[in-house]
Every structure is written in C-alpha cells, then in structure tokens.
C-alpha cells in the first residue's frame with residue numbers, strides 16, 4: 001500500500017503543477033500549547049499508519065438542535081416525537097460543495113473512494129495513511145509524545161489545511177488531541193464478607209421518601225440493588241421484557257464484562273434474574289474476553305448494577321476497541337482517537353438503538369481540543385434527537401482533575417497560560433448528556449469526589465436558566481473568582497449513590513465506588529421510567545435534561561435534594577451541595593415513584 005501511495009503521490013504532484021487552482025496554500029487550522037504531563041520525544045516513524053478522521057461541517061446542525069429542543073421540552077406539543085435515522089442523517093449531511101472539495105483534495109494524494117470510510121450521513125471521512133503522507137497533507141510534523149502515566153501517542157501541536165478548505169473541514173484528528181481517557185471507578189477494594197452484613201440486624205433507617213418510608217440499615221455501608229430500589233422508591237415496580245424497551249452500558253479500554261461475575265451477582269442480589277444475560281455488541285472489533293483474569297471492575301460494576309436494576313428489560317453491553325498505550329513502531333493503527341467517535345458512528349447507524357445508555361469514562365475537558373469536544377457533543381445531541389437518553393458519570397475528582405496523587409494533582413490550564421483553574425470533565429460538560437454526580441450514606445450527603453463545576457467550552461444551555469443563576473447567587477461574593485466560568489454549562493444534572501457498591505469481580509465480592517456507580521444507577525431508573533412511558537402508550541424520554549430541569553423547577557420533590565457535603569479539589573473546598581440545584585449533586589437523587597407519576601401524567 002505504501003508503495004502504491006508514493007507512486008500515486010508523484011502523479012498527484014504532476015497534476016497539481018498542471019492545475020494549481022485546485023490547491024490553495026496551506027494555512028494553520030489549529031494550534032495548541034504543548035500539553036502539560038506530555039513529553040515530546042522523537043519524530044513519529046514515517047511509515048507508521050495513522051487513521052485520520054476528517055470532519056465535514058454538518059449542513060444543518062442548528063435545525064437539528066431546534067428539533068431536539070422541541071421534542072425534549074415537556075411543555076412543547078412535539079414532546080417525545082423523536083426523529084428517525086433518515087431525518088437525522090438528512091440534517092447532518094454535509095453540503096455537496098464540502099464533499100466535492102474534500103474529495104478533490106484527497107484525490108490529489110491518491111486517496112480515492114476505495115481508500116475511504118464514510119459515516120452514513122457522510123459527515124466524517126476516515127482514511128488510513130502513513131504518517132509521512134499525513135504530514136504532507138496537513139503540513140505538519142508528528143512526534144511521539146509520552147504521558148506521565150506511560151501512555152504514548154503520535155501527535156502534533158499544530159496542523160494546516162489549504163485555505164480554501166477551512167470552511168469545508170471542521171477538524172482533522174488525531175493531530176492535537178492529547179486526551180487521557182479514563183474510567184471513573186476509583187475505589188475498588190475488597191472487604192471480608194462479614195462487613196457487608198454487619199448492620200443487618202439493626203432496625204431499618206427511616207427515610208420518608210423511600211419505598212415504605214424505610215431502608216435496610218445495611219445500606220448505609222453496603223449498596224445493593226435492593227438498597228437502591230428502597231432508597232429511590234421503586235420497590236415492587238415490575239418492568240416488561242417485551243415492550244421494545246432496551247438498556248445498555250458502554251465499555252472501553254478493554255474493560256470486559258464477565259458473565260460468571262454477573263451470575264454470582266444475580267445469585268446474591270437478583271435471584272430472579274439468574275441465568276439471564278446481556279447481549280454483547282462489539283464495536284470496531286471490541287472484545288469481551290471471559291477468562292476470570294480478564295474481567296474488568298468497571299465493566300462488571302456497570303453491567304451488574306444497570307442490568308440488575310432493570311431486569312428483565314433487554315440489556316446490551318457495547319465494547320469498543322482501542323487502548324493505550326499506543327506503540328508507534330509496530331506499524332499498526334491503535335489508540336488513534338477518542339473511542340467515543342467510533343462508538344457514535346456505530347450507534348448512529350443503528351435503526352433501533354437502546355433508549356437508555358450509560359457511560360462511565362471521561363477525559364479532562366481541557367485535554368480535548370474545542371473543535372473535537374464540540375463535534376463529539378453534537379454527536380451526543382444527534383443521538384438525543386433519535387430519542388436516546390445518555391447518562392455519563394460526572395467525574396471522580398470533585399472540582400479537580402481526579403488525580404489520586406495530590407503531589408501530581410495539577411489544576412493548571414493547558415493553554416500556555418498555566419493558570420490555576422478547576423478541571424471540568426468531558427463528556428459530562430457537554431450539555432446534551434446527563435451528567436450524574438455522587439452521594440454516599442443514608443441520609444444521603446454529597447460524596448467528596450463527586451465531579452461538578454462549569455464548562456470552559458460549552459455555554460450555559462437555556463434549560464439551566466431556572467437553576468444555575470440561583471446557585472451562583474448563593475456563592476459568597478468573589479468565591480473562586482477566576483477558577484471557573486460562571487457562564488459555562490454547569491454539571492452534574494442529577495446524582496445517585498456512588499460508593500460502597502457490592503459487586504462480584506473475578507469471582508469475589510467486593511465494594512467499589514465512583515461516579516461510575518452512580519451513572520449506571522441513574523440510567524437504570526431512566527430505563528424503568530421508559531418502561532412506564534411505553535406502558536402508558538407514550539414515547540420514551542429521549543434527551544433528558546430539559547425534562548430534568550423542568551421537573552426540578554416545578555416539582556422539586558421528584559428528586560431527593562442533597563443539601564450537605566461538598567466536592568473539594570485544586571486546593572479548595574469545592575462547591576457546596578445546597579437547597580435546589582448545585583454543582584455537586586445537581587437536582588439530587590431520583591424518587592422513582594414521583595418521577596413515574598410525572599412522566600406518565602402531567603409532563604405527558
């Protein structure tokens with residue numbers, strides 16, 4: 001392939017000389033400051049293969065957003081009228097001029113249709129080429145960068161495009177994307193079995209909003225499916241297996257969901273679900289190895305709790321390939337991008353995607369180039385327009401970067417100014433996903449690691465206007481001035497229990513915590529709400545945030561408001577949980593019974 005490419009390249013150069021008008025001079029498209037925690041090493045091997053992704057502008061995203069806002073607004077007459085795949089594809093299809101100009105540019109380098117992969121709507125083009133060709137096309141130089149964690153990647157801090165293409169290509173990656181995608185389950189630890197049950201003989205805890213007003217005493221130290229159903233007022237609710245409702249969790253970074261662990265978990269916490277399982281869907285060759293040692297704590301947590309809460313709703317585990325470290329000299333394409341995009345390509349191409357999908361992986365927002373964050377966020381909006389509810393864990397670092405080692409915890413900006421600043425996470429900072437923060441104990445209080453704060457990329461969406469200004473007004477004057485962007489998209493939106501979850505991992509019970517636990521938990525209750533909607537003859541909920549903020553403002557008791565605790569980080573105490581929405585726990589934790597009444601009644 002390399003030989004053929006260089007041959008075609010010669011031909012292409014000849015062609016350019018003959019027709020210079022098709023090619024304008026290269027002009028810088030994007031430049032970033034060298035990212036902190038990454039060290040530049042050697043030039044990238046020129047024959048290493050890289051898979052470039054080229055984003056063409058979506059012709060009518062503003063129109064898609066208008067549809068999304070209408071069908072997600074519980075007060076709008078179109079509420080719940082989600083768009084079809086064809087309707088969505090038509091809105092994001094790039095303009096024909098963009099397509100032909102980009103094709104023409106690729107052809108100059110010998111890249112023809114058979115070398116390219118396109119998304120269904122044509123808004124992304126993927127092409128595998130040698131680094132040497134990428135360097136020429138983008139007038140840049142790739143280097144081997146090494147992260148302090150040991151991860152390596154082939155990247156550059158600047159790239160260019162012919163000037164006439166600047167309006168027809170939004171971004172090209174991997175170039176400037178220095179993310180350190182990570183899972184959010186932080187605190188897996190084993191404890192002896194006796195510890196799980198020590199409090200079982202104590203009288204139940206009175207919780208007025210719980211099912212029957214009581215929660216087992218053991219739930220204060222060990223969270224089980226039964227605890228969550230009691231605490232969130234869902235005891236006795238029986239969902240259907242057969243009404244078209246589906247629930248899913250995503251897996252990345254070779255986190256494998258173990259079927260044996262799931263059976264042990266069901267035997268312990270959901271005996272009626274024994275022998276049932278989930279559908280495994282491989283994205284881009286993602287695996288789900290089943291040897292005991294391959295089980296992943298994150299994947300086990302996500303599947304056990306999301307599916308344990310929702311059984312017998314049909315469940316799916318998506319495993320998307322791609323893992324650090326990238327080994328640049330083996331001539332293979334690996335770890336080339338944020339894997340969200342691969343997953344988004346896949347799911348947007350599905351005719352009937354699961355209506356509720358939870359993800360417990362994220363990056364620091366500042367490590368994701370703005371153009372990339374915006375484009376991936378638009379992808380989540382597109383999925384929302386199709387009627388999919390997306391929950392993401394809000395992060396495990398409070399207002400900080402979640403680095404468990406305070407010595408290396410850096411709340412410094414990556415933009416060359418090296419200012420101290422809170423570190424929001426992405427995707428939770430994307431307004432089109434539902435960010436789920438964390439609580440602990442009963443009565444519930446904010447857990448210290450609950451990720452929360454304000455985006456530096458996305459402005460505050462309109463649906464947050466009834467909530468966020470009130471919270472900002474309560475901050476003592478001058479609090480954290482310069483450390484956060486008060487006009488940014490604020491998160492989390494909601495929260496749920498996030499620590500002391502009892503899972504089975506590699507055959508053994510243990511406790512695990514993180515907003516990785518709260519996101520699949522909240523998703524579980526959303527899937528139950530969708531079940532209730534379908535039974536009432538109503539469409540599923542789709543993009544949740546406008547509904548959540550409408551309920552928070554008008555029926556606040558549908559959430560258990562969390563008013564104690566805070567989320568320290570960056571050498572500060574972080575934000576406080578307060579009455580109403582706050583940047584630690586959002587509107588609070590779900591009261592399923594009340595939410596069910598609202599979504600099957602007053603809010604249609």
Ligand SMILES: *[C@@H]1O[C@H](CO)[C@@H](O)[C@H](O)[C@H]1NC(C)=O
Nearest residue numbers: 205206217220221441442443
């Ligand atoms: C639950 O545990 C927390 C932390 O130990 C404690 O403060 C709280 O009082 C306990 N709740 C009950 C009802 O005992």
Ligand SMILES: *[C@@H]1O[C@H](CO)[C@@H](O)[C@H](O)[C@H]1NC(C)=O
Nearest residue numbers: 266270271272273274275276
């Ligand atoms: C699961 O399968 C086993 C073995 O076939 C059977 O004994 C058991 O009753 C099944 N349990 C449920 C809940 O279906």
Ligand SMILES: *[C@@H]1O[C@H](CO)[C@@H](O)[C@H](O)[C@H]1NC(C)=O
Nearest residue numbers: 254287288289290291293294
């Ligand atoms: C998973 O299984 C495949 C196929 O047997 C194997 O090649 C691969 O190394 C395994 N991956 C991990 C992470 O164990």
Ligand SMILES: *[C@@H]1O[C@H](CO)[C@@H](O)[C@H](O)[C@H]1NC(C)=O
Nearest residue numbers: 035036037412413417418419
């Ligand atoms: C940023 O500033 C901090 C504190 O002054 C310093 O420790 C760190 O090395 C600086 N980072 C960069 C990339 O300059």
Ligand SMILES: *[C@@H]1O[C@H](CO)[C@@H](O)[C@H](O)[C@H]1NC(C)=O
Nearest residue numbers: 474475476479573574575576
């Ligand atoms: C949090 O609450 C404490 C105690 O009331 C108060 O001293 C502090 O200023 C508050 N912090 C913020 C950021 O609101």
